[in-house]
Amino acid sequence: MESERKPVRVVVVDDDQLVRLALRLVIDGEPDLTVVAEAADGDAAITVVDEQRPDVVLMDIRMPGRDGLSTTRELLTRPAPPRVLMLTTFDSDDLVLGALRAGALGFVLKDTPPARILDAVRTVADGNPVLSPAATARVIAAATGPQSSEARRSSREAARKQLSALTERELDTARAIADGLGNPEIAERLHISIATVKAHTGNLFAKLMVENRVQIALLVRDAEE
Known part of the structure; x- marks a missing residue:
């Protein structure tokens, strides 16, 4: 039965403590999702992911030190890697394209309504990409840009x-x-x-x-x- 499924285990990675807190509150409010750890930078993310073995990582793309792109590439070399969903302000983040090439399953804007973020986490947990047709068009535009x-x-x-x-x-x-x-x-x-x-x-x-x-x-x- 659906109610007997184990919650999707999520790690939230963002250098902004308020963003991490907000995401934890939103995600932990759902019976089928749970935040098992947080990290403020890429190095800490690798450590907690190796410890917790989450299903999904919500990954900020721009952080001091090791950024989200480098961290994503590292995590996806694991034998059983988590699904990575990038957190971004997309309009100013050309690194998103590199993350998608590396194997991240999609991205959500940081100002996305909470319900859509939750849907994105569930979709990625099931192994499906999170890219709307409009977002896909913009990614392709970035791929063929200057x-x-x-x-x-x-x-x-x-x-x-x-x-x-x-x-x-x-x-x-x-x-x-x-x-x-x-x-x-x-x-x-x-x-x-x-x-x-x-x-x-x-x-x-x-x-x-x-x-x-x-x-x-x-x-x-x-x-x-």
């Missing part, structure tokens, strides 16, 4: 090399994922079953060595620049 021609060429060549391992149908599926489509919409577009979409997606994870659909979308966009 960059040196050499950096663009390097990213494009690396992405195309990875995608070259795919079959034509797998590539079609990857492009549909990059367009923000869910499995039912992909099945309709490609005239295949949802089960086949899931099979193709599983192949994408294995062949591209990615952990979520956001990383697939970014690879496709890099390849098509």
